[in-house]
Amino acid sequence: MHPFCPNGANVVFRDNEGRFLVVQDIKTRMWQKPGGGVEAGESFESTAAREFFEETGLVVFEDELVHIADFAQRVKNPTTREIVNGTLRLFVAHRAYGKLRTESNTEIEEARYMSFDEIIANLDSFNIAYVRLILHYLRWVEGLTPVSFTARLAEKIEEGVVLEAPSL
Numbered sequence: 067m068h069p070f071c072p073n074g075a076n077v078v079f080r081d082n083e084g085r086f087l088v089v090q091d092i093k094t095r096m097w098q099k100p101g102g103g104v105e106a107g108e109s110f111e112s113t114a115a116r117e118f119f120e121e122t123g124l125v126v127f128e129d130e131l132v133h134i135a136d137f138a139q140r141v142k143n144p145t146t147r148e149i150v151n152g153t154l155r156l157f158v159a160h161r162a163y164g165k166l167r168t169e170s171n172t173e174i175e176e177a178r179y180m181s182f183d184e185i186i187a188n189l190d191s192f193n194i195a196y197v198r199l200i201l202h203y204l205r206w207v208e209g210l211t212p213v214s215f216t217a218r219l220a221e222k223i224e225e226g227v228v229l230e231a232p233s234l
Contacts, residue, residue: 072152075114076101085179123167131157
């Protein structure tokens with residue numbers, strides 16, 4: 067087992083049809099973006115590439131990852147149970163290589179592509195932080211105007227709660 071590190075890295079990836087690659091956590095059954103915790107001596111980029119491969123079977127190269135945001139996160143040390151501060155680094159991958167692994171493994175029940183509309187239709191099965199990140203991705207990476215929330219989404223995300231991204 068590796069020493070505990072409170073930092074993590076996640077990857078947003080879309081296919082040629084604009085659908086987001088999501089993975090379903092085997093324990094919580096919640097859908098989320100591929101990613102995970104930084105291991106001792108590992109960079110954020112290598113964490114993102116390793117976790118992306120472990121969870122999806124697809125390869126992304128570290129030098130092709132685009133760092134788009136850092137977020138503060140509070141995580142529990144599994145050994146001491148202490149809550150500590152860490153950083154979650156978000157990357158976008160514009161290319162991935164290989165074949166999507168859809169069968170389950172020890173952490174992920176399923177990996178698949180979903181459109182934003184599918185994500186909204188299945189909102190109760192998503193980590194709400196991921197939905198906020200997708201909204202921001204659509205706003206600041208693609209230059210779209212602020213999103214008009216549907217009634218269902220507005221129930222989940224109160225105005226002003228969405229995360230702010232640094233200037234690109």
